[in-house]
Amino acid sequence: xxxxxxxxxxxRKFGKFAISGLMNIIxxxxxxxxxxxxxxxxMSGKAALSPLIIFSRDAxxxxxxxxxxxxxxxxxxTNAFFMIFTFYFYWLIGKVMERNWGTFKFNFFYxxxxxxxxxxxxxxxWSTNSFLTFSLFIxxxxxxxxxxxxxxxxxxVKIKYIAMFDAVFMIISFFSSGLPGKVAILMSLLNLIIFxxxxxxxxxxxxxxxxxxxxxxxx
Numbered sequence: 296x297x298x299x300x301x302x303x304x305x306x307r308k309f310g311k312f313a314i315s316g317l318m319n320i321i322x323x324x325x326x327x328x329x330x331x332x333x334x335x336x337x338m339s340g341k342a343a344l345s346p347l348i349i350f351s352r353d354a355x356x357x358x359x360x361x362x363x364x365x366x367x368x369x370x371x372x373t374n375a376f377f378m379i380f381t382f383y384f385y386w387l388i389g390k391v392m393e394r395n396w397g398t399f400k401f402n403f404f405y406x407x408x409x410x411x412x413x414x415x416x417x418x419x420x421w422s423t424n425s426f427l428t429f430s431l432f433i434x435x436x437x438x439x440x441x442x443x444x445x446x447x448x449x450x451x452v453k454i455k456y457i458a459m460f461d462a463v464f465m466i467i468s469f470f471s472s473g474l475p476g477k478v479a480i481l482m483s484l485l486n487l488i489i490f491x492x493x494x495x496x497x498x499x500x501x502x503x504x505x506x507x508x509x510x511x512x513x514x
Contacts, residue, residue: 306399313399318389322382324368345369350422363413367424388435395438404486411485419475426483433458
């Protein structure tokens with residue numbers, strides 16, 4: 296409830312700056328970078344574009360401040376089929392979440408993820424948009440767990456099952472990573488903590504209360 300009041304207050308002040316169709320912009324940016332890296336730059340004999348926009352603490356401190364935001368446009372893969380599926384998948388997620396939450400709240404969620412990722416990057420001098428995107432997917436699974444998608448355009452699967460698989464993978468990645476990886480994962484999930492932390496705490500309180508009630512009734 297406290298978070299909801301905060302969001303409402305922020306929206307009244309800054310709602311006019313919210314960007315409608317934010318995920319469309321990010322996906323379009325990724326597509327442009329992908330086409331430049333895979334096709335245009337090699338054909339023209341020029342270096343790939345991605346190294347110029349990835350997160351780099353040293354480069355940012357030397358004046359390349361665009362890297363604070365530009366890293367979100369780095370494509371997830373060089374595989375064309377995977378990229379098409381990913382673009383479609385995250386376009387769908389962005390569309391549903393923005394419709395469910397509203398433009399400002401969705402913008403704010405993504406911005407919190409970027410801020411957390413950048414802070415982690417300045418701490419360790421390493422960062423990626425992969426965990427930021429993961430946080431978006433988990434948020435979508437929380438608000439619409441029974442939403443069904445066609446995995447690879449063929450297999451109908453509820454989003455909550457994919458989220459469970461990804462969460463296990465993220466936990467394994469956390470424990471198998473070095474310090475930079477651990478910090479990157481934790482900080483990029485800052486938006487999930489802000490948006491769903493109260494709900495998680497309340498759910499745990501209810502479970503503890505239920506557990507205590509069951510024990511007391513056994514006596």
